[in-house]
Amino acid sequence: MKLAVLAENTTLREDLKSEHGLSLYLEACGKRILFDAGQTGAFADNAEKMGIGLEKVDLAILSHGHYDHGGGLCRFLEINHTAPIYLSRHAFGAHFNGTEKYIGLDPSLRNTDRLIFTEDTVTLSPGLTLSACLDREPVFPVKSFGLNIRHNDRFSPDSFRHEHYLIIEEAGKRYCVSGCSHRGALNLLRWFSPDVLIGGFHFMKLDPEGEGADALRDAAEVLLAHHGDYYTGHCTGQPQFRFLKEILGQRLYSLSTGACFTL
Numbered sequence: 001m002k003l004a005v006l007a008e009n010t011t012l013r014e015d016l017k018s019e020h021g022l023s024l025y026l027e028a029c030g031k032r033i034l035f036d037a038g039q040t041g042a043f044a045d046n047a048e049k050m051g052i053g054l055e056k057v058d059l060a061i062l063s064h065g066h067y068d069h070g071g072g073l074c075r076f077l078e079i080n081h082t083a084p085i086y087l088s089r090h091a092f093g094a095h096f097n098g099t100e101k102y103i104g105l106d107p108s109l110r111n112t113d114r115l116i117f118t119e120d121t122v123t124l125s126p127g128l129t130l131s132a133c134l135d136r137e138p139v140f141p142v143k144s145f146g147l148n149i150r151h152n153d154r155f156s157p158d159s160f161r162h163e164h165y166l167i168i169e170e171a172g173k174r175y176c177v178s179g180c181s182h183r184g185a186l187n188l189l190r191w192f193s194p195d196v197l198i199g200g201f202h203f204m205k206l207d208p209e210g211e212g213a214d215a216l217r218d219a220a221e222v223l224l225a226h227h228g229d230y231y232t233g234h235c236t237g238q239p240q241f242r243f244l245k246e247i248l249g250q251r252l253y254s255l256s257t258g259a260c261f262t263l
Contacts, residue, residue: 007038011257029127037072063179064163065091090162204237
């Protein structure tokens with residue numbers, strides 16, 4: 001499997017743009033896949049400079065309904081005229097950070113005819129599955145960290161039912177690709193038992209110099225006890241990544257714009 005980071009909070013190259021967001025390009029199971037489209041069209045500019053032809057992408061996936069993962073969808077639709085875009089049927093909910101900042105998708109995209117709205121689990125092709133695990137109870141607590149959903153002018157903590165995960169089974173390995181792991185990176189380990197977990201872990205609200213240190217250390221111990229490797233960035237947070245790296249060592253890799261891996 002091949003993995004290229006098209007957009008992330010940091011960058012390895014001066015000619016590539018970084019932004020608060022995530023966009024990954026994958027080649028797996030005979031398919032070329034765009035997983036998330038960042039906050040803007042920067043992912044497309046970066047892809048061109050990296051020699052990746054987005055017009056050849058076979059399918060696209062939106063991991064969940066937040067602007068920093070779906071803000072570039074319009075740009076992708078302009079470049080690629082055939083690839084279906086898979087997203088949860090809950091993705092266009094009214095998602096907020098607190099009660100003032102809207103962090104959802106552009107509502108004007110809702111009726112785009114290439115959007116395929118998924119329920120809990122769907123097989124995309126042999127070896128590729130999308131799953132939201134809506135029927136599975138979290139083993140570890142799920143915290144909203146101030147992220148809310150508005151319904152009938154009332155706000156409640158987001159349950160993240162609009163988030164789903166790509167499971168890739170290829171060459172005897174299982175990969176789990178997640179945008180932000182809002183339902184818990186540790187829960188993804190329990191639900192899918194992946195050999196490789198890729199994506200944001202949403203640890204950025206856990207201060208490694210303060211009260212979040214114990215939670216980070218506990219998470220690192222769970223990650224260490226699991227058999228897999230980890231490729232993470234974006235909402236994991238850079239101080240948090242460094243904290244985890246001290247414990248996980250060579251089993252933890254950084255996702256940064258311009259990074260390319262053969263897994």
